[in-house]
Amino acid sequence: MSQKLVECVPNFSEGADMAKIGEITRTIESVKGIRLLDVDPGADTNRTVVTFVGSPDDVEEAAFLAIKRASEIIDMRAHKGAHPRMGATDVCPFIPVEGVTMDDCAEMARRVGKRVGDELRIPVYLYENAATSEERRNLAHVRKGEYEGLEERLKDPYWKPDFGPADFNAGAGATAISAREFLIAYNISLNTRESKYATDIAFELRKKGRVARTGNTLPFYFKGKLAYYSENNYPCGNCDFIAKKPEGLTEHYKADHDIDFAELCSLHDVDMDKMPGRGVLRAGKFDYCKSIGWYVDEYERAQLSINLTNYRETPAHLVLEEARRLASERGLVVTGSEIVGLVPFQAILESGKYYLEKQGQSTGIPVRDIIKAAIQSMGLDDLAPFDIEKKVIGLPKEYDNALVDMTLRDLTDEVSRETPAPGGGSIAAAAGAMGAALSSMVSNLTQGKAGSEDIDAVMTENAEKAQVLKDALLLAVDEDTNAFNAYMNALRLPKKTAEEKEYRLEQMDAGLKEAVNVPWQTAVRSFEAIETAKVAAELGNVNSITDAAVGAQIAYAGVRGGLLNVLINLKDIRDKYFVEEMEKKCAELEIKATELLKMINSFVDNKLLELRRP
Missing domain, CATH: 1.20.120.680 (Formiminotetrahydrofolate cyclodeaminase monomer, up-and-down helical bundle)
Structure with missing residues (x-):
């Protein structure tokens, strides 16, 4: 039986003063029913990422109170940090976990945004799934110019805030509020110490893909020769098709690969009007997937470091199976995988069902048996024990002392x-x-x-x-x-x-x-x-x-x-x-x-x- 559970991950523009961070987190925990999951301060970025969960009403209240407290104790006029930012509470996304939809979270973002604008007089911009226009979906676009450029930006009618005054709040700056999908941080381990081997696979998985190569691309694609666009020669990086003009390549990608070529170019900062001399783009396999390869000293092995930004569209088990296939082609073995932080109950439940179905077994078994099937099939306890109670968020409701x-x-x-x-x-x-x-x-x-x-x-x-x-x-x-x-x-x-x-x-x-x-x-x-x-x-x-x-x-x-x-x-x-x-x-x-x-x-x-x- 599902409960209504929402995650909130506000980012505050303070990463060094633990007393101030403590005041904010105590304010969040003062709301009954809120569970504080993580507090991650960064001195270099001068920014703290806080993660908490609860029912929709409780999360709304805690988010508002946290934004209010941050505006009282953080002065943006004195703030310096490596991370882009424009306010004391820089961003505040709401994330559906269990029993709520993205639309529900978008409504939460709007209600909190209106309250912040009306009561605190802080300019609020809505982004991603709560955005009021397509131009405001991208956070980087909304935050362009950061705090230092905010006063001038607020004078532009085009950048009128979605809520709150178009007046510059020097102390609190502005806040961006959104609804977005749950981000799963997922690592896949390989039986090698070579990070370049992991990177070779990671680039095949991620949506952004890589620059295409020719010649000696087997078994390791990175060993091939880089390919470039030239006048009247616009090859497809994912097949043998060659267009004479960029427009022909755009049509081909859409028709044969269901890929938005303009979006692919944007991911690589390629101007479609200035393509000759730029590397040929090869799209990766999965939407909502960002990945790189690295070597981890602690484990003495290379890993694929993956962020899944929409697990409903790109689930971890499908990415893992493709990684296993690509590793095998390269003479490598996937030894296991790990989830960094938390995973939604529905995500790991679907993974367990996937492997049970592949084995021809029934999925009509207790939910914890299904989760255990996912843990075993994905090797989630390869590097450390996978504690279901601590790692899975949104488990079916249970009573204490039941x-x-x-x-x-x-x-x-x-x-x-x-x-x-x-x-x-x-x-x-x-x-x-x-x-x-x-x-x-x-x-x-x-x-x-x-x-x-x-x-x-x-x-x-x-x-x-x-x-x-x-x-x-x-x-x-x-x-x-x-x-x-x-x-x-x-x-x-x-x-x-x-x-x-x-x-x-x-x-x-x-x-x-x-x-x-x-x-x-x-x-x-x-x-x-x-x-x-x-x-x-x-x-x-x-x-x-x-x-x-x-x-x-x-x-x-x-x-x-x-x-x-x-x-x-x-x-x-x-x-x-x-x-x-x-x-x-x-x-x-x-x-x-x-x-x-x-x-x-x-x-x-x-x-x-x-x-x-x-």
Whole structure:
């Protein structure tokens, strides 16, 4: 079950004064729910990169407060540093991690930008995915002239800020705010000490590519002779095509390679009107990929150092597989890889699924098993242990001291004590989770076996659905108890005055509605678990048909148990329309679940009779 998680990576124009940096980071951490991940100061650049994550609302608040505090303690009039900058908070990008979209982050950038402009009177420019025009997407273009040229730039109507005044704020400068993709810093290790070998592969991978060569390019491309453009001779660096004019080359790249040649020229600072004498450009394989080769003393081997700026379009596992292919052509071996910093949950999950699918295995298994498949397949623990808890950001939501983390005996004992929670709602959710787990088991036992080719896709999909239901229902074991606790807390509110009595009743109603919603979702998901049990029973390995039947039976207990917990709480809710609607929905779901269970039981009973016949 996904949570809403956003990463924010503001860059502050202070890299030496740790007291000031500490003030900013303490301000960020003052917002409840924020997790500070990294603080990276640089004395030479006089700049500090801070990384923190949290829910969208919490991240917005922390970002604004950090920009505010930075404007109070950093004076740009005294700032010197090697890194381009134009403000106390130079940039502030919002990055979707889990449960949010790029559009969501762009809206966050706009809201924070408006607040910074209105309340702090700091000029704000939006860039990348939050940009208000194509000309402002590129940060380098927005920041051109830096702080020293900002006063004059603000006088130009073309450079009117997106938010805030067009007045020069001498102390704080200006801030650029954006929404962008998560950047994965990814290194691939080779069994060589030669950095030039790593660079040879890196240039083939990166979007920018390299200057093309001719002649002796195998196995190492860098050994070939550099090729140049000349009048009426404009070769393609990626095939044998030769154009007489640059326009013909542009058309060829688009038609045959789906490459924007003008963009490729821009990456190499090549003026398309002055191409003769410049090196022929050879585009690399992957968009959103920047890479170089280097030698690492600590590891005594060469590495490809890679930045993946959009893992959804260019995932690490595809880059790794191409690197393995290119290394093999050069007589090299990829010994492993490493992720520097953090990796989004969805990114490593997709990598794990990729390798499981390549092996013909089901992807309908627990998410941590999928992540472990990625770690093993990519050699992510080659240089150091890969700690899932520390390295993966946006892992599915879990509760601290969760009931589901108890042993079965301890949980059973906890339920048996003289306390109202955990009670029937939690146990109904646990029952539904077990039913879904059995459906996944039968599907996985069937998939990938000899003769199962026609149903492999269906069984994998069924197992994946069952896993999602299982995880959501396991969360509901604790959510049911927490929801009931919210109602109990409302009961304890004061009720001396008329206002207190009314507020108490409102909170009791809200608590009861939440206490109703959780078991209702338990019932709905348990019904869906019965549906997965039906698929498992009808198409699954016949030797496991009774497991599917047990899954359906216990998932039905989850449905019935969830509905009972809904109905018992409806009697005290004052909202009559809500009560009537829920009673109607409960009756309809129970009929559907009963009919579906009857259908499965009939199918399984008949199949068992067939199996017993001589």
